[in-house]
Amino acid sequence: MKHIVLFLTLVISLSSVVSYATVETYEQQIARGVALMEAKNFRDAAAAFSSALKDLPDDFTATQYLGIAQSRSGDNEAETTLKKALALKPGDPRTLLELGIWYFTKAAYDKSRDYLRNAVSAAPHTDVSAMAEEYLRAMAFGKTSKPWMLNISLGGQYDSNVVLNGFGSPLPQGISNQGDWRAVACLKGQYTFLTTDRAEASVAYNLYQSAHARLSDFNVSYHLFELKTRYALSQLLTLRGTASFEYSFVGGNDYDAAYALSPAVIVNEGNGYSTAIEYAYKKTRFINSALFFDNSDRTGSDNAFGITQNIQLSRSSIARVGYFHDVDATRQQFWSYGGDKALVGLQFEYPKTFYFDLYGEYYQTNYKGPFEETSENRKDQTYTASVSVTKLLSQNYSITLGETYIRNQSNTPVFDYKRAITGLFLNARF
Numbered sequence: 001m002k003h004i005v006l007f008l009t010l011v012i013s014l015s016s017v018v019s020y021a022t023v024e025t026y027e028q029q030i031a032r033g034v035a036l037m038e039a040k041n042f043r044d045a046a047a048a049f050s051s052a053l054k055d056l057p058d059d060f061t062a063t064q065y066l067g068i069a070q071s072r073s074g075d076n077e078a079e080t081t082l083k084k085a086l087a088l089k090p091g092d093p094r095t096l097l098e099l100g101i102w103y104f105t106k107a108a109y110d111k112s113r114d115y116l117r118n119a120v121s122a123a124p125h126t127d128v129s130a131m132a133e134e135y136l137r138a139m140a141f142g143k144t145s146k147p148w149m150l151n152i153s154l155g156g157q158y159d160s161n162v163v164l165n166g167f168g169s170p171l172p173q174g175i176s177n178q179g180d181w182r183a184v185a186c187l188k189g190q191y192t193f194l195t196t197d198r199a200e201a202s203v204a205y206n207l208y209q210s211a212h213a214r215l216s217d218f219n220v221s222y223h224l225f226e227l228k229t230r231y232a233l234s235q236l237l238t239l240r241g242t243a244s245f246e247y248s249f250v251g252g253n254d255y256d257a258a259y260a261l262s263p264a265v266i267v268n269e270g271n272g273y274s275t276a277i278e279y280a281y282k283k284t285r286f287i288n289s290a291l292f293f294d295n296s297d298r299t300g301s302d303n304a305f306g307i308t309q310n311i312q313l314s315r316s317s318i319a320r321v322g323y324f325h326d327v328d329a330t331r332q333q334f335w336s337y338g339g340d341k342a343l344v345g346l347q348f349e350y351p352k353t354f355y356f357d358l359y360g361e362y363y364q365t366n367y368k369g370p371f372e373e374t375s376e377n378r379k380d381q382t383y384t385a386s387v388s389v390t391k392l393l394s395q396n397y398s399i400t401l402g403e404t405y406i407r408n409q410s411n412t413p414v415f416d417y418k419r420a421i422t423g424l425f426l427n428a429r430f
Helices: 003-038 043-056 060-074 079-086 095-106 107-120 127-140
Strands: 148-159 181-197 199-212 220-230 237-250 253-270 273-286 300-314 317-330 336-351 353-370 377-392 396-411 417-429
Touching: 003 043, 003 060, 043 060, 043 220, 043 273, 060 079, 060 095, 095 199, 095 417, 107 127, 181 417, 300 336
Parallel strands: none
Antiparallel strands: 148 181, 148 417, 181 199, 199 220, 220 237, 237 253, 253 273, 273 300, 300 317, 317 336, 336 353, 353 377, 377 396, 396 417
């Protein structure tokens, strides 16, 4: 009997030692894996978490960490591992988020959307829900995780006062005061050549081409080349920068060429709130032609400063308000001005597969001199309102109907005008 008691005591003691050693090894591997994750060494982190699971095969924490590390490194086993973690702890917000991110990277947007929405419901008003909403917003407004992206829009517009240039470039001197139909083609291609957890860099090309039914002198061909960068200093601060070059033709003739630099600081307040503080410098060379014979008088530079507040109103809606001040210095004083702009916008989904974009803007410009034969310095107040609705036809195709109204009130009669633009476009995204 004495020998049996001694044997059992020895067995229990050895079991305790083994159990303690197992837990200690597990904790060491978890700590090592977390450190490797923070260093962005996801493959070695996955190996550490796998080692921890050898000691405790059904441990939720190690399984979840392993799934995250596999996802970040692009390992296709991430889906299986994360689903196992969700089975071990059903409804866990972080696991739901990570599955949503995994499917987002694989362009499986319907699955991604379901998991992300469940993550928001499981942990509202948290960092998890804020990140899930970021991905939901990206899907709603056309962003993807692929390194390349191509958007094509083909459609038609009726313009009650044809003065349109592409992508917000300056209007031609003089107003046509004539309405016309035009066919429009827009193309945007982008390649993201650098992507890390903190940084992103991409190059893009934009083309805008219009062809009017009657007023061919106002046909616009616009080309824009961009280099964009983002770097996250922390969860709170992100730096963003854009360098661009543009060239445009109006009526088949050279119209302008410009380069621009635009740095910005993004403050991420959490829960879908962010603030962008921006500066933009643009140098433009305007080119004379038969229609715009003194266009070069407008050659000069523009400095703009602004702030925009983005507000996440719900899972599928975002609002923005902003203010900008710019100073334009040109060859001729009557083209130089100081301007102040206030804007407000709202984007939302309702019902599912319908996306609305509402925008309003007030822009006041005070010019430095009188225009041509007028006696007082030119002053303009421009009111812009636009609304568009996009119907998602499939994952890659949509159709957009839009209306824009512009009222420019000016003390110089040639620049006092009204304008309405109605457009219908078929869009493709790849």
